[in-house]
Amino acid sequence: MDVITIFISAIFVNNILLAQFLGNCPYLGCSREKSVAIGMGGAVVFVTIMATLFTWLMQHFVLDTFDLGYLQTIVFIVVIAGLVQFVEMFLKKMMPSLYSALGIYLPLITTNCAVMGVAILVERKGYTLITSLLYACGYSLGFLLALLLMAGVRERLDTCRIPKMMAGTPIALVMAGLMSLAFMAFKGMAQ
Amino acid sequence: MAVVKEFTKGLWKEMPPFRLVLGLCPTLAVTTSAENGLGMGAAVIFVLTLSNMLVSMMRHIIPKTVRIACFIVIAASLVVSLELLMQAYAYGLYEQLGIFVPLIVVNCIILGRAEAFAAKHGVADSIADGLGIGIGFTMALTFLGSLRELLGNGTLFGVQVFGDAFQPFTIMVKAPGAFICLGLILAGMNCINRWQSSRSEGEPVSVGCQACGACGGCAGCKPAQLKPMESKAKEG
Numbered sequence: 001m002d003v004i005t006i007f008i009s010a011i012f013v014n015n016i017l018l019a020q021f022l023g024n025c026p027y028l029g030c031s032r033e034k035s036v037a038i039g040m041g042g043a044v045v046f047v048t049i050m051a052t053l054f055t056w057l058m059q060h061f062v063l064d065t066f067d068l069g070y071l072q073t074i075v076f077i078v079v080i081a082g083l084v085q086f087v088e089m090f091l092k093k094m095m096p097s098l099y100s101a102l103g104i105y106l107p108l109i110t111t112n113c114a115v116m117g118v119a120i121l122v123e124r125k126g127y128t129l130i131t132s133l134l135y136a137c138g139y140s141l142g143f144l145l146a147l148l149l150m151a152g153v154r155e156r157l158d159t160c161r162i163p164k165m166m167a168g169t170p171i172a173l174v175m176a177g178l179m180s181l182a183f184m185a186f187k188g189m190a191q
Numbered sequence: 192m193a194v195v196k197e198f199t200k201g202l203w204k205e206m207p208p209f210r211l212v213l214g215l216c217p218t219l220a221v222t223t224s225a226e227n228g229l230g231m232g233a234a235v236i237f238v239l240t241l242s243n244m245l246v247s248m249m250r251h252i253i254p255k256t257v258r259i260a261c262f263i264v265i266a267a268s269l270v271v272s273l274e275l276l277m278q279a280y281a282y283g284l285y286e287q288l289g290i291f292v293p294l295i296v297v298n299c300i301i302l303g304r305a306e307a308f309a310a311k312h313g314v315a316d317s318i319a320d321g322l323g324i325g326i327g328f329t330m331a332l333t334f335l336g337s338l339r340e341l342l343g344n345g346t347l348f349g350v351q352v353f354g355d356a357f358q359p360f361t362i363m364v365k366a367p368g369a370f371i372c373l374g375l376i377l378a379g380m381n382c383i384n385r386w387q388s389s390r391s392e393g394e395p396v397s398v399g400c401q402a403c404g405a406c407g408g409c410a411g412c413k414p415a416q417l418k419p420m421e422s423k424a425k426e427g
Contacts, residue, residue: 018366019366020220021215021216021219021220021366021369022216022220022294023216024215024216024219025213025215025216025299028212028215070271070274070275071271072293073267073270073271073274073293073296074264074267074268074270074271076293077263077264077267077296077297078263078264078267081260081263110259110263110297111263111297111299111302112297113216113294113297113298116293116294116296116297117290117294120290120293120294121290124290163378164381164385165378165379165381165382165385166374166378166381167381169212169374169377170374170375170377170378170381171374171378172374173370173371173373173374173377174370174371174374174375176370176374177367177368177369177370177371177374178367178371180366180367180370181362181367184365184366184367
């Protein structure tokens, strides 16, 4: 499968937020302002790609070799948690500007199910390392795109009159539904 | 009596995800039918009750600085046992729920309850809390699943409810239906809250991230609370 098909499939057709429902907590929580959305999205892109690399290597060289497949869940979450901690320390030391930009979002990513979801997803589909990394890249860019679109819509919503009972999360969910409806139009472009 | 109170608060007052907006991913993804919602809920009851119990038992041993990591490892071990159990006894359901079974580990509810409740309370209270919240979550999931199945397929637990004349809204069992359905239910909950608080003149109960306060897991809350949006709203 060529690179463009993978990207279209991961970003638009199987968008991780709108079609697969992974990572909805930050989707609703971090989508109030565009700057926040970019910070969170950027952190997720970075960590997802790193996490997919490491979990793929763990799966193929440790779990499969020693026949420990049933430990997948626990190993993956430990790898992700450790990785996030490591990335945080590394950025703090080497790139303080990026660290302060991502700041509070980094530790929260551990429990973002998009990261772990992508790692398990590419594992279950049995992709090679390169394909897995391309998918991870595509899925996380799709996350960034959906988050950014939502933040744009919600910034406009702040200036609108909406019924009191719909304010906040309910209207955001309905907006997400409409956005998901729009993304459904991409179906058929790729698997 | 305290134990009973901890148990019952999960059933309505703090029912996730309708009252505390936590654990949205499985809520949206698996509720294509009432049966799936019930199954997912049962899986969460299992993990949540046991993780609350273990966290509460070990709360004096776990050092404060690494507590989140410890909670995650406890939850992960329970999820692994759940996966093995489901593969043995409920393989159909395991296939249906797919990727969302291992993802129970990163469910905000599990970590949120461990951090906010079990780490500070005794074993009996924590078990009651876990059971209550778990059952509340199951009820919410089953309700959402029934609604979507009813509108999207015209069936309930696989049984045909409406006659042949009913034209199902296929959209309800697809992705957009999940978001819209949950959004409307939350709006309905807001409505009920306001009605209740206006009747009792008590403090209004807020639904959403502000209400949870303690979600160590849920990535959403903290950034959102940092910068209130009022000033921007006025400018526009």
